Amino acid sequence: MIEFLQQLINGLSLGAIYALIALGYTMVYGVLRFINFAHGDVFMIGAFAGLYLAPLIMKPFGGGPSWPGAFLVLLAAMAICAILGIVIEKLAYRPLRNRPRLTVLITAIGVSLFLENFGQYAFGVDPQSFPDLIGDHAIAIPASFGPLADLTIMVSQVLVFAVTLFLLIALRLIVTKTKLGTAMRALSVNPVATSLMGVNNDVVISFTFGLGSALAGAAGILISIQQPSIDPLMGLQPGIKAFVAAVLGGIGNIPGAALGGVLLGVIETLVVGYSDVLHIPSGYRDAVAFFLLILILLFRPAGLLGRVEREKV
């Protein structure tokens, strides 16, 4: 029973990571109907921005782990990624805005490959150790909880979960309550009409990319605190998993991405943890994740929380 609870915690923690990356994915898709395959690589740039900035930013805070310092590193990485996202959109996607969607999609794959290879050249291919910004440790569970005291919950795991939840709510508020959010939603319905109504589409799209990339940057820092080994290809696998999570929950739907991420994390963890009972070798965990994606696409193409939209002809 304790083992099962521990696996559940492991699963929720892994799921929160997928969800955190999936939020940015799904938001960009929700507005622009475009899958930004470079999202995972912006996530990687966020982690490396943190690696190089941390010594500078943490110095005034004593150089060791410190929460305010970690918060500043987080903000700095988010800012760098936001700028990167806006630049990518301006250079790579904007010139193709009126071209078929497939063209932009392939360009996104190109941007992704560019960032990965640039990263290998600039940062080196070997994994590097990410500094412990917050003094990560296991939360002590009082012995009065009996066998539950054996459970391991890391501060960083709670942090990732809390930040994912916070961003989920914040994003929803931005999209539904602010003027810019209204413009984003309007643009996703009909970009021609919004520009006729005096909305500057370029600004709204730039903002969307900036916000999505800032989310990727935040994920890069938070996940690197929990798993402190970073390399230029680190965005590849979580990027694909987050994409699965976003589709699972209903791509374009913000709570759906969070739900999809958590679900994927828990399922993967249970497949691995109970591989003996299920007779599925644990190496097949990714296969299970992608099988799930195929099932969802077959039976609920819009995802768990997605609305079914009819394409107008």
Add this chain to the structure above:
Amino acid sequence: MRIASILPILAALALGAIPGLAQDQIKVGEFASLSGGSASFGQSSHNGTALAIDEINTGGGVLGKKLDLVTEDDRSVAGEPATIARKLISQDNVIAVLGEVASSKSLEAAPICQENHIPMISPASTNAKVTQVGDYIFRVCFIDPFQGKVMAKFALSKGWQKIALLKDVKQDYSMGLAQAFQDGFTGAGGSIVKVQEYSTGDKDFRAQLTSIKASHPDAIFVPGYYGEVALIARQARQLGIKAPLLGGDGWVGESLLKVAGHALDGSFFSNHYSQDDPSPVIQNFVKTYQAKYGEKPDAMAALGYDSAKILADAIARAGTTDEPKLRDAIAATKDFKGVTGDITLDADRNATKAAVILTIANGGFQFVQRVAP
């Protein structure tokens, strides 16, 4: 006295400078990744090889001739080794080729050396396929399955009866080591209490480790590469697993201890050689290497050194650089006292020799013992 000691040097310089007398040298080809992704391995092995050639030449060379090392950089690029092997054989007329660390690179050059009947000695390619190319291809390192057997033997000697396996399904290296370990360990009465898998690039191993923890192993065998092993060790300790981890030479990497912190303290892994090995052969080598390059030699440097020394030894025994005779002499290498152990080449042209077990303590690797095959 002074003039007498300078004379041979002058003579050597004069001989080297006059092309007509160059047949007094024996040309040995070498290819290595001196730049690119695996440059750190390539430079180490090249430094070791060059040091060995220098020592041989200062000691008077072989068969009264100096060795001339022709080194080519394959830039860690696939396809280059084949081109280089052709160039070394047809243009430079080398009598033998030394290289490379990466098995995939050695596998490119090997068929060309085999075709031309030029002996090739790989310093550090551990994949079993390399020497299967043909009877002119040798290596001075042990092959992957051997390390698995060594660790199984070591675990049993420690009195550990219950071992959990955590292997990388994307690496032949890891799967091969795990299989060899399992065969050796269960064959000698130990039991594998849990088998878990991961894939290269994974960062979260908590699910596997939680399941392993529940099986209460005495130790966990993790035959992966350092990138994943460091995170596995961290997460294992976070989950309260106290059992030591065991592994192979894939653990050696710059970031291993930086990422793992103290999580690997008290764990063990097998390697080709240890610079802390008290044996005088090794300490001598460490001293001369450090004097020349300003850093301590790693396993790749030691293997590069041994590859050149074994070649020179075989030339001396063959008494000629005639390729078939040289091949037979290399194949007959027996109990050669190398820095990576007493090397005997078996019928499959692989080195059989002792492996070294290292442990991790005080933020560094420490020599534990040698395990004979």
